[in-house]
Amino acid sequence: MSFENQKDTYKRRNLWSGILFGLGLIAFLDEMVFHQLLRWHHFYDQSTTDIGLISDGLFHAFSWFATIGGLFLFADLRRRQAVWLTRWWAGVFLGAGVFQLYDGIVQHKLMRLHQIRYVENVMIYDVIWNVGAIVLIAIGVILLRRTNSNKKQGSVSEHA
Template sequence: MAAEHNPTAKSNHPASSARNLWSGVLFGIGFAAFIDETIFHQLLRWHHFYDKSTTDIGLISDGLFHAFSWFATIGGLFIFADLRRRNALCFKRWWGGKLLGAGGFQLYDGTIQHKLMRIHQIRYVENVFIYDLIWNAIAAVMIIIGLSLVIRTNRKQQPEKAVPHEQ
């Protein structure tokens, strides 16, 4: 089906604009948490969500963290599906939200959970500084790119072409 511009699309409506952003943010948080859990907690086994107790408590905390990541991801996808159904999806704004959510989650994890609360570290090695630097630098890059996409979609005068979908 060819993509056609729908002049009645609600992509410039403030509520749709906010829903595009929040759908992306939720999906980004869930996606980043899922990647963190899968790679660093399970495959590499560098840490658990909560490392200040036994391994069993660490595994339970990982399970709760994993459930949280899926709730955020699914919540974001429900809003995404509704936006598509209403022909109100602004994909650039959604991606901006996704990068803001993922970067914000990662920066929160790297600063608050790792350094302030000290509930776990990225990796337990002699010099964790390089790991922290890379972790937080990647988060900052995601946030900057996400902000630039959101700002560009705020300034856009014309409604964006809706993403086509089959009915």
């Protein structure tokens, strides 16, 4: 594999490692805070509490598979001395933000699997949730653009 092809591969792996980790992290935090500690909802609220708890368990497993997958990719990048932290963090913010926006729009509103909180005026919760997601995505895009516009790209490991 040529140096340029190898560099492109590592650029993609840094980004995808961060995306998986960020997606898993935000899903874990969502499940831990809103499902378990605050008990505002379950992943699937359209059935019994038992089904809601089972759906939470599956959601929790999904979040850990994504987190661990991202960390395995990160470990491989470290072993190859190809970690590019700015690009990895861009992926973390993008993964977290895209997942949160998907959750807020698709799962909460379109599929109606659950609401953030079952109160009379849920709109304020929806706005805060989705604006938070957009902020995470914006941070990820800014960091990603910094890595794309970086003219000094000798070896990827220089960016760690």
